[in-house]
Amino acid sequence: MIRKEGENKRSLKAEEKRADLAIIGGGMSGVCAAITAARQGLQVILVQDRPVLGGNASSEVRLWILGATSHLGNNNRWSREGGVIDEILVENTYRNPEGNPVILDMIILDKVMQEANIQLLLNTAVYEVVKVSDDKIESVKAFCSQNSTEYLIGAPLFCDASGDGILGFLAGAAFRMGAESREEFNEPMAPDLSYGELLGHSLYFYTKDTGKPVHFSAPSFAMDVQANVPRYKSFNAREHGCKLWWVEYGGRLDTVHDTEKIKWELWKVIYGVWDYIKNSGNFPEAANYTLEWVGMIPGKRESRRFEGDYILSQMDLIEQRVHEDAVAYGGWSIDLHPADGVFSNRSPCNQWHSKGVFQIPYRCLYSRNIKNLFLAGRIISVSHVAFGATRVMATCGYAAQAVAVAAALCLRYHKMPAALFNDSLLPELQMQLIRTGQFIPGLLLDDADDLVQHSDIRASSDLQFVGFNEEGYQLKTLSVSAAQMLPVQAGKVPVSNLLVHAFERTVLKAALRISSRYGSFTPDLTLKELEIGVDQGAHYMELDFDTIIDKDQYVFICFQANEQLQLAYSTQRITGMVSVFNGTNKAVSNHGKQEAPAGSAVDSFEFWCPQRRPEGHNLALQLDTVISFNTGNIRNGVNRPTIQPNAWVADIADPEPALQLSWEEPQSIKKIHLVFDTDTDHPMESVLMTHPETVMPFCVRNYYIEDDKGNKIYQRQGNFHTINEIILDEPVITTKLKVVLEHPSEQVAASVFSIRCYA
Template sequence: MITSGTTGDRAFPTVDINADLVITGGGLSGVCGAITAARQGLKVVLVQDRPVLGGNASSEVRLWILGATSHMGNNNRWAREGGLVNEILVENTFRNPEGNPVIFDMVLLDKVTQEPNITLLLNTAVYAAEKKDEVTIDALKAFCSQNQTTYNLTAPLFCDASGDGVVGFLAGAAFRMGAESRDEFGEMFAPSAEYGELLGHSLYFYSKDTGRPVKYTPPAFALKDITTIPRFKSFNAGDFGCKLWWIEYGGRLDTVHDTEKIKWELWKVIYGVWDYIKNSGNFPEAETLTLEWVGMIPGKRESRRFEGDYMMVQQDIIAQRRHTDAVAFGGWSVDLHPADGVFSEKPGCNQWHSKGIYQIPYRSLYSRNIRNLFLGGRIISASHVAFASTRVMATAAYATQAAAMAAVICKEQQVLPGDIFYKGLVPLLQKRLQQTGQHIPGLQLRDTDDLVQAATIHASSELVFTGFPGTSFVQPLQLSVAQLLPLPKGDIGPIVFHADATEDTTLEVELRITSRSGNHTPDVTLEKQVIALHPGRNCVRLQFGTILENDGYAFIIFHKNPLVQLHRTTKRLTGVLSVFNTVNKAVSNYGKQTPPEDIGMEAFEFWCPQRRPEGHNIDLKYEAGIPLFQAENIRNGTDRPVSSPNAWVADWTDPAPQLTLRWDAPVTISRIDLFFDADYDHPMESVLMTHPETVMPFCVRSYRIKNAVGLVLAEVTGNYQTHNQLQLQQPLTTDQLILEIDHPSADVPAAVFAVRCYA
């Protein structure tokens, strides 16, 4: 027992922690940044002012993680973010396909606590910054409410991933809050008064069916008449969680200092909505429902945005501008919301998509006037309009991974964040990121450290695609569908398909490509054919006269005709898929984007995949064969499909797929990196949605690595991750390495994106 009768001054204890990098903010961005830096050897302190990690993705807010894949509702194929973002989403899909936010909390906590180089401080809020001089942070002061302890955090480098930019604000970093005028950056979509200065906050609720009648008495503060909300007819008894993203408020207030006021207004709406659902008599299906959960803190969209040496603008996104210092990418729409949120007469959002993913430059990831401060998460250097795209969690975290790797180089080279750009270290940063699975559009990894670059590669087989083996089945052509095929430059060989017709009819077929390399928007029509079909089964041989100038994806489009059934296949193949001209209202996809002429957006059609188990390939035959799945792809520096599959794929009939690497003289290997296909096209929303499988069907599950005399160096079973890094217990000196892999299933041949070996 402790007793004290003294009345003198008392103070909470202070703990001093020194690190290489202090990251403030434990949302997805801070988590990905911390793990990225820690795995490269930095001592990291991760400071989070909440009891759980994840920020808006945590069980406290429950928003799903999204980025460039945009619910598979845009034309950004194979665009899920790489590195730690990918690793965490794949892990969560494996452990938590039901999208339970509590389980996702555990996934993040598990990832962070496995890293010995991370000191995690939960329930700890930064409240002061001490500076060495006008342009340099020396230390942060933080306080933990749970253990009544003050922390003094010192480091040469700091990263602000706090969302509101608490460190940048306290340190005097240049920032903006509110929307720029159209004239400042020439952004044609700079918002009008209706779309306001800021995006607001949201709160969600979850309901639960108890199986028996449940009464509900609202609190006195609940909104009394929900019909005063212009969109009250949108409320129903079935929606819950982040499907209610449009319960938003605060765009005309100070979204930092008025947060508590905004929260109370949102609580009034939520409890009033539930009163309306339960007691209006309009929702008899709600009789047995209870209100299971209501958010206690609002999910924030926008507050401060900080200024780097480059500020991203609308044109960077829509025109997909190239940057020599590109280190990440985005692909969410330019997604602005009305300033009055749920009280507005306007639609809840106004999403305008680009034709493909865009680069994020390194110069947007550090403060222009605080020399040792990195910008992470949603506060990176971007205009209000560009922020409308870069703000989403997967994009924000992806950029923060790049900032964290830059911190590693800063320590190794004894430089400051801006020096990486101005002293010519960006290529090194890009290389280090790409080695860990960070895809940077337009860049190939040129890795002189990789011993595989000097090896002779032999494969037991290489798929030359002539068609899908096995039997087919038919599906009605209710939607226009395209088979996305990687074709080599030159003549297009004959394409054979089968269609069943109920009566005499015609089928319109098109050949399209994209106008920009790396995009997957079929905006260039090369040929059209109209094919006469007779009742019953039709075997059709397509012959196109086009000569392709480059390797790239072609869209073989079959326009909808309810009188026709196309033959499909259950077989799936890395880098090959079907896409549909359909509607996805969740991301403002109505089949075609038709913007007003004066907002700087482009018009084009959407051709998007269907989620498995749907989205079957068309049972095409390509008689000339597509030879783009060679073993050489494992060292081409691109570890996902872009303009080509970029994978070695074994033949369907190969009973024991195998790669053999041979060197002219023995080499010493300490580490082997393998990159498999965990389906970069699947968005893997982290909460709420249920996924069709826990392991992606293309992913190699089992493999073995052997040396020249057949000794097994590593054997892995049950794999589901993209990146497998194997650190050998002892360095191996050999002139040969053998990788034996098993086909994932009878429907999917084995595929490998990359094999890299390091001394």
């Protein structure tokens, strides 16, 4: 028994903790930074003020994780973010294809707990900063509501990934809140006061069919949405969760200090919506539905943005400007919302896409005036307009991974964050990032420690592509314009043949297109058009564009919509090959073509996007020349399709596809690093949406590795991950490594983006 007499004053239990890097905020940015830093060998303290990790992705908010892939609704091919954020999304798709947010919580927590270098403090809020000088943080004070303990957390480096920037705010870091004028950064899209300067918060709800009638009595505070919400007719009984992202409020309030007020207003809306659905009589299909869950805390979009040594702005995104210190990329649209949110008569968002991804500079990821403070998540150094594209979670997590590797270099060289840029250490940071799986547009991995760079690489076979397998082909009506993307080398574009069926005599209109912005995937430049008469019935049609291109790149063989025609599609799928369609995807304001407002500086262009599997078959084109997927791609420094597939692909007829690496002298090999194709075109939305498969169809599931004596030194069954990092118990001394793989399926040949070996 414990018994205490009355005392004048008592102190909380106190603990002191130290680490190499203290990360404040356990949303996706904090999680990705913590895991990446821990794998770099840093001791990390991760402080999260909620009981779960994941922030807006967690079961407390339930927003899907998205980034440059944008629901497959833009022209950013193969743009899903790499590294830890990719690892989490791939794992979630495998273990949680139903999109259950509680299972996602478990997966994220499991990933963090697997890292011995991370100390996790949940339910712990930072409330005070201790500074050693005006421009340097010494420690932070935090309080855990669940164990009534006060922590004093010290570290040489800190990262603010808290969303509202509590650490940066208390430390005195320079920040902004609201929209800049159009003149400050020459941003034609900067909003005026009628539109508003901030994006609001959202709350979601989930429903459940109980199988029997359910009555609902609304609370007294429920709002009459028919009288107060201009878009009330957009509500329906079928949609719940983050599909109701537009139920938004608070953009004209203080989105930090008025959060509780904003939450209450959103609760009024949500319970009013459910009252409308259940009791208006307009939704008989909802008779058996009940409210299963309503959010308790709002998902925040925007509050403080902190100033780094560079502020990313609209033209950086639209023009896809090149930055020497690029460490990450984004590709979400510039997605701004009216400040009045659900109470506005305006469109709930304005999404303007770019012709490709944009680079994020390292100088945006640290404070310009607090020298040991990194920035991660939605608070990084961007203008309000650029924030419209950088604020989404996959982009936030991706940039946070760069912070983690930068922190490791800072400690290794005894530098502060800004010194990595000022002292010319950025090339090393970029190379370390690419090693971890980070793709940085325009950069190649030049890894002098990689033994594969000095090896002879031979394959049991190389795919010599001359056309898609026509066995079991499908004829599909040309209801929307369709195109096949083909990776071709400089020279004459291959002549192709395609099986076409006409219901009646008509004209097949075809075009050869490329992107005017080299390396992007918007087919906005037409090189040649053909019009070919087609008689009724099935015929093979020859497409000879008689065109020479001067660079290796993807070309688009486009077919204009024609309901009188059917085209043949193949069930074969090949790494780096995809068909695209000029359809619509209203989820991301894609109506087939982006018509830019006058004076906005945004481009007008067509959207040509893939279909989600099980659709999205390749057009069954047959070519007169070979497209080769050879072993040179294994060490070219790029681990996804760009201007070419960048992968070795085996011949599907090869019964035992294998890659052999040989050296003239014996090598001591301790670590082997393989990169497989987990389809970086697939968005892998983390919650609510389901996915057609748990493992991407291109991913090699089973393989083993032999040394020069035929000893099996490693075997893997059931792989589904992008990166396989193999650390052997003891180094193997060998003049050869042989990687023997199984084809993923009868319709998909084995492929590998990269093999790297280290002593």
